[in-house]
Amino acid sequence: MLHKLRTLFQQVMNDGDASGVSDTPSLHLAIASLLCEVASADHVEDHREARAKEHLLVNLLDISEDNARALLEKAQKQSDLSVSLFEFTTNLRSLSQEQRYDLIEAMWQVAYADGTADPIEEAVIRQVAELIYLDHSAFIRAKLSAQEATDS
Secondary structure (H helix, E strand, C coil): CHHHHHHHHHHHHHHCCCCCCCCHHHHHHHHHHHHHHHHHCCCCCCHHHHHHHHHHHHHHHCCCHHHHHHHHHHHHHHHHHCCCCHHHHHHHCCCCHHHHHHHHHHHHHHHHCCCCCCHHHHHHHHHHHHHCCCCHHHHHHHHHHHHHHHHC
């Protein structure tokens, strides 16, 4: 699972625009911000969700723990100032359905890191899934997969 997610985000980072240049810092920030949105949706700070966000970023983006912490700090500030999820999802719409699924599954992993997904967390994930045009059936499969991983 983590290998698939790492491959997904490396592809996103390396695709770039027509000139072959990708805005990796913006993509990293968008991904981290979405994870922060899920974790803070229920207005409860939980150390397990914080660890899950950091762990996912280290593995997905192939960055150090220190860089993940710094990115999360910046992402949380941006998340606190944002008025919608749209600004985080616009760069991620070019993903394939499989890649969109993997992103939503990662968000579910953060939501379930504390043992349960709050309805508000689910609403955030659902909205992101809609903004990146993920099929509803894939949204449900990602949720069930993250639940199973948490139960194991």
